[in-house]
Amino acid sequence: MVSLLRFQTTLLTNGRATLSFTFKSTILNWKPLIPLNHSLFRFERKQLSSLSSSNMAQLINEAKAKDLIENVDTFLFDCDGVLWDGHGMIEGSLETLLKLKELGKKVFYVTNNSSKSRQHYLDRCKQLGFPAEKEEIVCTAYIAAAYLKKIQFEGTVYLIGKPDSLGEELSQVGIKYVGTGPDPVEGVVEDWLKMSVNPEVKCVLVGFDPHISYMKIMKAATYLKNPNCLYLATNEDANLPAKGDVIVPGTGCMVVTVTHAAKRSPEIMGKPEAHMFEVLQQAHGLDPSRCLMVGDSLTTDMKFAKNCGMRSLLVLSGIATLEELNSKDAPSTPELYAPRLDELLKYI
Numbered sequence: 001m002v003s004l005l006r007f008q009t010t011l012l013t014n015g016r017a018t019l020s021f022t023f024k025s026t027i028l029n030w031k032p033l034i035p036l037n038h039s040l041f042r043f044e045r046k047q048l049s050s051l052s053s054s055n056m057a058q059l060i061n062e063a064k065a066k067d068l069i070e071n072v073d074t075f076l077f078d079c080d081g082v083l084w085d086g087h088g089m090i091e092g093s094l095e096t097l098l099k100l101k102e103l104g105k106k107v108f109y110v111t112n113n114s115s116k117s118r119q120h121y122l123d124r125c126k127q128l129g130f131p132a133e134k135e136e137i138v139c140t141a142y143i144a145a146a147y148l149k150k151i152q153f154e155g156t157v158y159l160i161g162k163p164d165s166l167g168e169e170l171s172q173v174g175i176k177y178v179g180t181g182p183d184p185v186e187g188v189v190e191d192w193l194k195m196s197v198n199p200e201v202k203c204v205l206v207g208f209d210p211h212i213s214y215m216k217i218m219k220a221a222t223y224l225k226n227p228n229c230l231y232l233a234t235n236e237d238a239n240l241p242a243k244g245d246v247i248v249p250g251t252g253c254m255v256v257t258v259t260h261a262a263k264r265s266p267e268i269m270g271k272p273e274a275h276m277f278e279v280l281q282q283a284h285g286l287d288p289s290r291c292l293m294v295g296d297s298l299t300t301d302m303k304f305a306k307n308c309g310m311r312s313l314l315v316l317s318g319i320a321t322l323e324e325l326n327s328k329d330a331p332s333t334p335e336l337y338a339p340r341l342d343e344l345l346k347y348i
């Protein structure tokens with residue numbers, strides 16, 4: 001199968017973006033015409049600093065890196081766009097993480113992706129060589145299950161999500177669920193009005209579900225008509241990280257449809273809300289002022305850091321761009337930023 005890869009870069013002169021170009025190639029057997037370590041692809045530190053002068057984000061440098069090593073005990077990493085992407089490992093991320101471990105830092109993997117369980121992420125980490133234990137991985141499927149367990153939820157969950165991620169995490173805490181798998185539209189309005197509902201359902205949980213359908217939206221909204229039915233959503237990300245020409249809709253698209261039909265707003269489990277940090281804080285006694293959140297999204301990762309009182313480092317190897325960071329409409333302002341995670345490794 002041939003996939004298309006769009007590769008974009010921006011040349012910077014006098015602190016301004018002056019030129020950008022796009023080319024396409026097949027991923028298979030793809031070879032860049034210009035070596036990726038060519039100066040065309042390097043970020044000029046001085047120029048980037050100039051670009052960021054309109055907000056408080058600072059490009060990481062030796063002094064700031066040493067300050068992090070001295071004053072941060074715990075590093076929380078978003079995964080997609082920071083450690084790896086759709087093509088595999090992001091260069092230098094493994095070496096940086098291993099160095100932090102060597103320096104005695106605690107490391108956690110914190111991801112909004114609700115299409116995978118902790119076990120999936122553990123397998124992915126091990127496949128790529130990242131040192132990880134299950135308790136170091138926090139994903140929204142796990143957090144949703146932990147939340148329901150914490151509030152001593154009794155009843156059945158109507159789940160818009162995958163059985164091998166959200167379903168697996170719910171089962172591990174002994175919570176029953178219904179609704180997964182294909183549910184194509186059947187009948188006409190007259191038939192739908194006679195639809196029976198499961199009286200045991202006391203919660204609607206929306207996560208990533210490639211089988212989202214009209215029937216599922218109708219059932220979720222019908223359950224939510226009962227004000228005592230809980231409404232939880234894993235996250236509101238608009239897209240899954242994917243480089244190339246295809247846009248892959250994320251969980252947020254599914255949440256929006258149910259929210260609109262039900263006229264109710266969900267409790268969000270993932271970033272930027274604080275639930276994920278609270279679970280880690282409770283289990284590991286973390287001091288947020290000595291934690292650094294490293295992520296590639298201004299709307300989730302960097303807002304999450306701010307909401308939890310953590311320090312923050314934005315990397316430009318994923319979703320966020322320098323233009324977005326420097327926009328007056330930027331959704332949040334990180335403390336620090338770097339082209340890639342391994343910029344930190346240069347100084348430690």
Ligand SMILES: [Mg+2]
Nearest residue numbers: 078080081296
């Ligand atoms: Mg990410």
